[in-house]
Amino acid sequence: MIWEFNFALFLFLILCAIAAITVRNLLSAVVILSVYSLIMAVLWAEMNAVDVSFTEAAVGAGITTVLFIAALSRTTRRSKD
Amino acid sequence: MKQDVVIRTVCRLIVPFIQIFALYVIIHGASGAGGGFQGGVIFASSFILIGIAFGLSDARQRISEKANTLLSCTGLYLYAGIGVLCIVFGGNFLGYSFIPLPLDSAATRGLMAEIVEIGIGITVMAVMTSIFYDIAVKEDM
Numbered sequence: 001m002i003w004e005f006n007f008a009l010f011l012f013l014i015l016c017a018i019a020a021i022t023v024r025n026l027l028s029a030v031v032i033l034s035v036y037s038l039i040m041a042v043l044w045a046e047m048n049a050v051d052v053s054f055t056e057a058a059v060g061a062g063i064t065t066v067l068f069i070a071a072l073s074r075t076t077r078r079s080k081d
Numbered sequence: 082m083k084q085d086v087v088i089r090t091v092c093r094l095i096v097p098f099i100q101i102f103a104l105y106v107i108i109h110g111a112s113g114a115g116g117g118f119q120g121g122v123i124f125a126s127s128f129i130l131i132g133i134a135f136g137l138s139d140a141r142q143r144i145s146e147k148a149n150t151l152l153s154c155t156g157l158y159l160y161a162g163i164g165v166l167c168i169v170f171g172g173n174f175l176g177y178s179f180i181p182l183p184l185d186s187a188a189t190r191g192l193m194a195e196i197v198e199i200g201i202g203i204t205v206m207a208v209m210t211s212i213f214y215d216i217a218v219k220e221d222m
Binding site for chain 2: 050051053054055058059062063066067070071073074
């Protein structure tokens with residue numbers, strides 16, 4: 001457990017979370033959200049929660065991204081608000 | 082995208098390895114990292130990969146909607162059946178050690194936990210694939 005590495009990951013995590021809710025292009029938001037999930041999985045593994053990390057990597061970065069993109073293909077690419 | 086030979090070949094090569102890895106995760110869930118839920122999600126992702134690469138109609142030929150419904154019910158009944166079997170033999174719900182198998186208590190508990198994990202994996206695989214089918218109804222993905 002290296003706290004500098006964790007701190008950098010944490011900063012990047014917050015950056016990704018803010019970017020995912022402020023970006024206008026919805027496809028970009030989905031991709032940034034999957035990056036958020038991947039960083040979160042690495043952070044869970046750093047905290048010795050391997051099971052949670054595995055679930056986050058499989059569900060958050062894998063299935064949810066595909067489902068979001070599939071849902072996005074039936075609506076518009078840009079956010080209105 | 083359906084005509085791209087690289088995507089089709091890579092998917093055809095990689096799908097069996099994904100499924101073997103998913104079965105490994107389900108079986109080794111009790112001793113290491115993983116379990117029924119994660120293995121089921123990985124197994125479903127292999128069908129989603131087929132659906133993206135070859136088109137939804139090809140994925141529906143491999144595992145149809147009816148098969149999805151049947152498999153999700155099968156996994157749920159496997160889970161609940163083991164639990165109710167423990168109540169029938171006089172224990173709590175999912176109290177594995179009450180099932181009278183000709184094994185010692187730890188082996189019985191491990192075997193029953195594996196069966197429950199397999200049930201969870203089957204249900205999660207079927208439901209995830211079904212959600213993907215329902216969302217991606219449009220053929221031109």
